[in-house]
Amino acid sequence: MPQKKIFLNESEMPSHWYNIVADMPNKPLPPLHPGTKQPVGPDDLSPIFPMDLILQEVSTERFIEIPDQVQDIYKIWRPTPMMRAYGLEKLLDTPAKIYYKYEGTSPSGSHKPNTAVPQAYYNMKAGVKRLTTETGAGQWGTALSFACQQFGLGCEVYMVRISYDQKPYRKFMMNTFGAEVFASPSNRTQAGRDILALDPTSTGSLGIAISEAIERAVGDEHTKYSLGSVLNHVLMHQTIIGQECLKQLEYAGDYPDIVIAPLGGGSNFAGISFPFLRQNIVNGKKTRFIAVEPASCPKLTKGVFKYDFGDTAGYTPLLPMYTLGHNFRPASIHAGGLRYHGASVLCSQLLRDGLIEANALQQLECFDAGVKFARAEGIIPAPEATHGIAQVIREAEQAKKEGVAKTILFNLCGHGFVDMQAYADYFEGKLNDHFFTNEELTANLAEIEALQPA
Amino acid sequence: MPQKKIFLNESEMPSHWYNIVADMPNKPLPPLHPGTKQPVGPDDLSPIFPMDLILQEVSTERFIEIPDQVQDIYKIWRPTPMMRAYGLEKLLDTPAKIYYKYEGTSPSGSHKPNTAVPQAYYNMKAGVKRLTTETGAGQWGTALSFACQQFGLGCEVYMVRISYDQKPYRKFMMNTFGAEVFASPSNRTQAGRDILALDPTSTGSLGIAISEAIERAVGDEHTKYSLGSVLNHVLMHQTIIGQECLKQLEYAGDYPDIVIAPLGGGSNFAGISFPFLRQNIVNGKKTRFIAVEPASCPKLTKGVFKYDFGDTAGYTPLLPMYTLGHNFRPASIHAGGLRYHGASVLCSQLLRDGLIEANALQQLECFDAGVKFARAEGIIPAPEATHGIAQVIREAEQAKKEGVAKTILFNLCGHGFVDMQAYADYFEGKLNDHFFTNEELTANLAEIEALQPA
Known part of the structure; x- marks a missing residue:
């Protein structure tokens, strides 16, 4: 067998994050203050975020240097390996060449520490003593716990009660x-x-947990708040993934025709896509980018592009994004990380401009893909990650039908070691697909009309 | 920070396993048939193992080639990284240089697939259709399941009922x-x-599960049995770990003064130690090798070197080893992989000859070490692995006391993602140390007197 894995040396780790705002043909619309409907400024955000992160949030610089202390922590698991999916290719009998970046070797088992570490660093640098955050199934809370520990910060995590009770391993x-x-x-x-x-x-909700975490941050001058997806600076921190892949594919002598990743808020998708999307914008490459969302929460394919709150309770600024409405209740599925009513501002603008595509998949197809992948490649994927794999299988089968050796790259954003109950439920036939009616999909859109600027 | 991780390219993966029998000053005593007390031959073992593995079990060849098809599967996760524990060194403020090999990136999350894959391969090659095995907490069963899947073999795992009910993730x-x-x-x-x-x-026991797995293999000509530790060929397959480390430490410009690993049956310890032990025997190196066992099952430090059964039920040949008696009941601890009454023949002979050392540690010290390691290094270790870490901390503190920059290498044999209940029990004060009385330690030794050859 030719080479399976492509490692990079630590000396080859990217030294900068990539900020796609610099290259976007249409810049993202500004977030608005829900009261005044005017763009929010840095001062509006300073009670909950440190200034370095606020400046990254609004930056138009193309590359932002990764501080040495962040690079040192990244080296615990970065650069991550990129693999050729020989086993999956063989199983599918496809002419497509399938590569995947594997982010499951991180301390929390997913891509989340890529942003948790710099967020903890900039807070530490600003003299902050404690970070608060919310977590659903626990992946983001684990990443931030690790990052805070590295910089001597306290960490308070508000975990949705039903997960706290039913999924104690993450706690x-x-x-x-x-x-x-x-x-x-x-x-x-x-x-x-x-x-x-x-x-x-x-039993709680992510919206309530966010409210609790923000309230704790606002009420204490030594405490700030941290978010694991959606925001510009969070997506930017994740671009280290795609930048590593650019180099790894160069070593493999290949370049992707299609890049695929699941999309919950957008940080996983942005992380692997944006550095390749830059090559489309700047160097005329023709790669397709497919964001895969769950059919149980189809904001990209069934939502509207409008200003909406980022949280259920309405504490955040208004964000211009594809949304199903901040009171939309996603169907219950096992990929907790994808159950979010909106998409990040950057991914939303790119979709609106036709620079990326989106597809919604049902969970039974995704778990079937996950089991196939585990058996062929030896890694049990997180339920979120199976959405990307299912789309990869669709594209690989299409390539077979067309008889073309397409090159497909996807981000295996995390392993499923802590999600085995989901697989058990799948094997035992307890999972279902979910089909919303049009009424259900539009029920929460009327109330956001009042949030739009004049 | 200087380089944290040392990767090897796939092209640098060892092409042979190392068989320490070739270099042992005193060769291991032969296994005996319990009825005749005569050495067992290949034919005695052929109902349960394929001939290739039986020949490896009795081989005195120094190096045995790793088949291409096994190397191809190894490439899914091998070569594994070796890390410098800068975070732990800083926490301990020690002059010692601490390195660890990390085997947790494998499909099952531990070193076990290193032997599961060749065992499945040689069985497939012999026309076997199905493997049976026992598993306690499930780590070994997971590894064999993965390996069988790769070669199209069926896999039947007999899992101790109490684990089956209480630890369903592995199932x-x-x-x-x-x-x-x-x-x-x-x-x-x-x-x-x-x-x-x-x-x-x-609620079952490992002994009962072994009996069931062997019975199924003996009763079906297409089915054979597979064991995850103890036997010579199993230990040999694990030597790929230490051979990789030899090369990785060479790149780091270093050589270990002390090599440490936990010992349950011996495959983890052998895997990292034997290639370095060869350098002691052949090239006059002076490395110390410390096998760490749990105080709850102290066969190396409190047992006797005698012939004994490898299993509780007395189905196996008699093996010359350090043992507490095959009816010894280890105290209940969370490191299920270390709860075995005997030590492999090879490790036992090496300990008897003074070529390796042994130490027994209590579990509270081990969990404390595991938490320190997780916070300093970002990897939550399996409970088994914490035994090695606790000994590393002892040695690093000794080095500090003596003011010497000792180089310490240990094998981080697996992560603890599926063992988080153990950490919860530790944090909640539910775990205890266990001190056997002399009577308890010797209670099961009298009955093995009758098993000794004349």
């Missing part, structure tokens, strides 16, 4: 990395107490 | 890799039915 991982984890709604915040007063048995 | 991983997993005792074998007739609520 224990956060504890091991030194974080305090609270089931949300909690008694530690007014937001939590208000919910509990109404419903003492509330 | 789901085996299913994902295509294996059938049965709670043991089961109704599928006479051995299982006999136990269930006596005690329908039996």
Whole structure:
């Protein structure tokens, strides 16, 4: 067998993050203050984020240097390997060449530490003592716990109660990395107490957890808040993935015709896509980029491009994005990381401009793809990652039908070691596909009309 | 920071396994037939193992070539990285240089696939259709499930019922890799039915599971049995670990003064140690080798060197080894992979000859070391692996006391993503150390006197 894995040396790790805003033909619309409908400025954000991250959020610089201390922590697991999926190619009997970048070797088992580490670093540098965040299934909370530990910051994680109770492994991982984890709604915040007063048995939601985390940050000058996706600076931190891939594919003597990744908020998709998308914009490459969303939360394919809140409770600025409405309730699926009502501003603008594509897949097809991949390649993928794999299989089968040796690259954003209950439910026939009616898909759109600027 | 990780290219992967028998000053004593007390020959083993593996078991050749098809599968995760533990060194403020080999990037998350893959390969080559095995917590069963899947073999795993019920994630991983997993005792074998007739609520034991797996193999000409540790060929397959480390340390410009690994049956310890031990024997190097066992099962430090059965039920040949007696019941600890009454023949002979050392550690010290390591290095270690880390910390603190820059290498044999309940129990104060009385340690030794040859 020819070479399976392509490693890079630490000396070849990218020294800068790539900021796609510099190269976008249409720049993203500004976030707006929900009261004034005017663009928010750095000062509006300073109670919850440190200035270095706010400046990255609004930056139009093309490349931003990765600080030495961040690079040192990245070296714990970066550069990550890129693999040729010989096993999957053989199983599919396809002429397509399939490559995948594997982010599961990180401390938390996914791509999330790529942004958790710089976020913790810039907060530490600003004299912040503690970060708060929310987490659903726990992947992001684990990443931030690790990052805070590295820089001596405290870490408070508000974990949606139903996950806290049903998926305890992630909670224990956060504890091991030194974080305090609270089931949300909690008694530690007014937001939590208000919910509990109404419903003492509330199982929580990501929206409530965000409210609790933000309230804790706003109420303490030494504490700030951290977000794991959606925002520009978060997506930018993830571009180290695609930049490594550019080099690794060069070593493999190849270049992708198609780049694929799942999209929840957009950080995984942006991470692998943006550096290649730059080659389309600047160097005339013709790569297709496919963001894969779950049919249970199809904002890219069934949503509208409008201003909307980033959270359920309406605490954030208004963001111009593809959305199903901030009160949309995604169908219950096992890929918790993809259950988000909107898409990041950058991915939304790129989709609107036709620079990327989107597709929505049902979870049974995704789990089937995940099992095929595990058996062929020896890595059990996280449920989120199976969405990318299912699309890869579709494209590889299409390549076979057309008899063309397309080169396909996807981001295997994390492993499924802590998600085995999902596979068990799949094997036991407990999972279903979900088909929304048009009424359900549009039910939460009317209320966001009032949020649009004049 | 200087280089943290040392990768090898796939082209640098060792092409041969190393068989330490060739270099041992005193060769291991032969296994004996329990009835005749005569050495067992290849024919005695052929009902349960294919001839290629039997020949490896008795081989005195120094190097045995790794077949191309095995190398191809190894490339899914091998060569594995070796890391410099800068974070741990800083935490301990030690002059010692600490390196670790990380085997957690494999399909099952530990070193076990290194032997599962060749075992499945040689069985496939011999026309075998199905492998059976036992598994306790499930690490070995997962590795064999993956390996069988790669070569199109069926895989039947008998999993100790208490683990099957309490630790379901590993069972789901085996299913994902295509294996059938049965709670043991089961109704599928006479051995299982006999136990269930006596005690329908039996929670099982490794000994019972071995009996079931062997019975299924003996009773079907297309089925054979596979073991994950203890035997000579199993230890030999793991030597790819230490051989890679030799090269990686050469690139780092370093050589170990001390090599450390946990010892359950011995495959992890042998894997990293034997290639370096060869340098002691052949090239006059003076490295110390420390096998770390749990105080809950201290065969190396409190056992006797005698012939004993490898399993509880007495189905195996008699093996010359350090043992606490095949009916010894280890104290309940979370490192299930270390709860074995004996040590492999090769490790036992080397300890008897003073070529390696042994130490027994309590689990609270080990979990404390595991948490320190996770926070400093970003990898949550498996409970088994924490035993090695605790010894590393002892040696690094000794080096500090002596003011010498010792070089310490250890094998981080697996991650703890699927073992988080153990950490939770540790944090919640539910774990205890265990101190055996002399009576308890010797209670099971009298009955093995009758097993010794004249």
